Amino acid sequence: MDIKVPDKVKFILKTLNEEGYEAFIVGGCVRDMYRNTLPKDWDITTSAKPLEVKKLFKKTLDTGLQHGTVTVMLDGEGFEVTTYRLDGDYSDHRHPEEVTFTSDLVEDLKRRDFTINAMAYNETTGVVDCFNGLEDLKNGIIRCVGNPEDRFEEDALRMLRAIRFASQFDFVIEENTYKAIKRKAPNLQYISAERIKVEFDKILLSKHPKKLIDAYESGITKVVLPEFDEMMITRQENPNHIYNVGPHTICAIESLDYVLDNSDKIFDKDDILYNIKANEKDRLILKWTLLLHDVAKPLCKTMDDNNIAHFKMHDVVGCKKADEILQRLKSDNYTRNLAILLIKYHDYRFTNKMIPLRRALSKIGTDNIKYLFIIKICDVMAQNPDTHKEKFEDLRVSREKMKIIIDKADCLTVKSLNIKGNDIMNISGKNGREIGECLKFLLEKVIDNPEDNNYDKLEELTREYFKL
Ligand code: ATP
Ligand code: MG
Numbered sequence: 239m240d241i242k243v244p245d246k247v248k249f250i251l252k253t254l255n256e257e258g259y260e261a262f263i264v265g266g267c268v269r270d271m272y273r274n275t276l277p278k279d280w281d282i283t284t285s286a287k288p289l290e291v292k293k294l295f296k297k298t299l300d301t302g303l304q305h306g307t308v309t310v311m312l313d314g315e316g317f318e319v320t321t322y323r324l325d326g327d328y329s330d331h332r333h334p335e336e337v338t339f340t341s342d343l344v345e346d347l348k349r350r351d352f353t354i355n356a357m358a359y360n361e362t363t364g365v366v367d368c369f370n371g372l373e374d375l376k377n378g379i380i381r382c383v384g385n386p387e388d389r390f391e392e393d394a395l396r397m398l399r400a401i402r403f404a405s406q407f408d409f410v411i412e413e414n415t416y417k418a419i420k421r422k423a424p425n426l427q428y429i430s431a432e433r434i435k436v437e438f439d440k441i442l443l444s445k446h447p448k449k450l451i452d453a454y455e456s457g458i459t460k461v462v463l464p465e466f467d468e469m470m471i472t473r474q475e476n477p478n479h480i481y482n483v484g485p486h487t488i489c490a491i492e493s494l495d496y497v498l499d500n501s502d503k504i505f506d507k508d509d510i511l512y513n514i515k516a517n518e519k520d521r522l523i524l525k526w527t528l529l530l531h532d533v534a535k536p537l538c539k540t541m542d543d544n545n546i547a548h549f550k551m552h553d554v555v556g557c558k559k560a561d562e563i564l565q566r567l568k569s570d571n572y573t574r575n576l577a578i579l580l581i582k583y584h585d586y587r588f589t590n591k592m593i594p595l596r597r598a599l600s601k602i603g604t605d606n607i608k609y610l611f612i613i614k615i616c617d618v619m620a621q622n623p624d625t626h627k628e629k630f631e632d633l634r635v636s637r638e639k640m641k642i643i644i645d646k647a648d649c650l651t652v653k654s655l656n657i658k659g660n661d662i663m664n665i666s667g668k669n670g671r672e673i674g675e676c677l678k679f680l681l682e683k684v685i686d687n688p689e690d691n692n693y694d695k696l697e698e699l700t701r702e703y704f705k706l
Contacts, residue, residue, distance in 0.1 A: 299316065325349045527576075
C-alpha cells in the first residue's frame with residue numbers, strides 16, 4: 239500500500255480517539271488505498287455522535303446532522319465525519335425512512351453497498367474487513383454486502399453503481415449480485431434522473447465504458463436509457479460498418495481518451511488538433527455526444543434493393559432525440575446544446591470545398607470545430623478498418639483547409655460583417671425581424687464570397703434583398 243493517510247485525517251482520527259471514541263476512515267477511500275490510487279475524498283466514520291464531534295473541532299459545518307454527518311474544516315479543507323449508523327426500512331427503493339446511530343462499526347459497514355466499499359481502516363486496528371472486501375478487490379469482483387436482492391430492493395441505484403464500479407476498475411459483477419440486478423432492474427424507475435446521470439457520467443468517464451453492455455444485458459438500460467437497447471439490436475449492413483450501432487457507439491466512446499491523450503503524437507504540429515486540450519467537463523460532453531451520436535439510427539434505418547442499410551436523416555432526428563434524453567436526465571444546458579450541435583453535424587460532409595467548410599465553421603464556431611473533428615475521428619475509428627485510411631486522410635485535408643480559413647479570419651458571423659443593423663435600417667427603412675433576416679442573408683453571401691465583406695458590396699446586396 240503506497241498511499242498514506244493524510245496528516246489532517248490522522249489528526250481527526252487521533253482527536254476522536256483521545257476523547258475515547260472509535261474512528262476509522264471508511265468506504266471508497268479504504269478501497270482506493272488498497273488499489274494504490276489516491277482517494278478523491280477521505281470519509282471518516284466514528285462512534286461519536288454529531289454533537290460530540292462538533293465539540294471537538296474549532297470549525298465544523300452541519301452537513302447532514304440528521305444522517306449523522308458533520309464536516310470538519312481544517313485549513314479550508316473539509317472532511318466528512320459520520321456517526322456509525324443503521325439505515326431503517328426503505329419503502330420507496332431510494333431512502334431509508336430513518337437512520338439510527340449505533341456504537342458498533344460492523345453495523346455501519348453492513349449498510350454499505352459492496353464488499354469493496356465496506357472496509358474501515360485506522361493505524362491502530364489496521365483494516366476492518368468483515369465481508370472479505372480485500373479478497374474481492376484482489377480478484378476484481380463487485381459483490382453486494384448481504385443479500386443482493388434485499389440490498390437492491392432497499393436502494394435501486396446500487397444496481398447502476400455496480401456497473402459504475404465495474405467500469406471504473408474493470409471488475410466483474412459476482413453471479414448472485416448480477417442475477418439480482420436482472421430481477422430488480424425495473425426498480426430503477428423510482429430513482430431520480432439526477433442520481434442516474436451521476437452514475438452514467440462516471441461510467442462514461444471511466445476506462446471501461448464497454449461495461450454499458452452489462453447494463454444492457456442485465457436490463458438496466460431498458461429502464462433508464464431504453465434508446466440504448468434499440469441501438470444494441472440495430473445492425474448496420476453497410477460496407478462502412480462492422481458493428482451493430484450499440485457496439486459501434488461503445489467503440490467510439492473508447493476511442494476518445496486515446497485520441498485526446500495522444501493528440502501530440504497523432505497529429506502534425508501545424509494541425510488544428512495538435513496537442514488539443516480537453517478538461518474533464520469537455521471530455522464528458524464529448525462522451526455524451528458519442529453515446530448519442532447515432533441514437534436515431536434505429537428509427538431512421540432503411541434497406542435498399544441490394545440489402546444495404548441506410549440511415550438517412552439520423553443526424554437531424556438524432557439531435558432531437560438527444561435533446562429529449564439529455565433533458566430527461568436533467569443535463570445542464572451547456573452540455574445539452576453543445577452535444578446537440580455536434581450530433582447535428584457529426585455526419586456533415588465537408589466535401590473539402592471552401593464553401594461547405596466555411597459554412598460548417600460558421601455554424602459550429604471556431605472553438606467547437608475542433609471538437610467536431612474529434613467526434614468524427616472517434617466515429618471513424620469505430621467503423622470498418624478497411625475504410626479508415628481514406629476517411630482519416632479526407633478529414634486531415636478538411637482540417638488543413640479549415641486552418642486556412644481560420645488564419646485568414648474570413649467573416650463567419652453576423653457580428654463580423656462590415657455592415658451593421660443600423661445601416662440596414664437606414665438603407666431599407668425596415669426594422670425588427672426583417673433586419674435580422676437580411677443580416678443572415680448577407681452572411682450567407684459572404685460565406686460564399688468572402689471578398690464581398692465590404693460596405694459598398696453589402697449595401698448593394700441589401701438593396702437587392704429588399705428589392706429597392
Ligand atoms: P467515489 O470514489 O466515486 O467517491 P465512493 O465509493 O467513495 O466512490 P460515494 O458515493 O462517495 O462512493 O460513497 C461513499 C461510501 O458510502 C461508499 O464507498 C459506500 O460505502 C457508501 N455508499 C454510498 N452510496 C451508497 C448506497 N447507495 N448504498 C449503500 N452504500 C453506499
Ligand atoms: Mg467518495
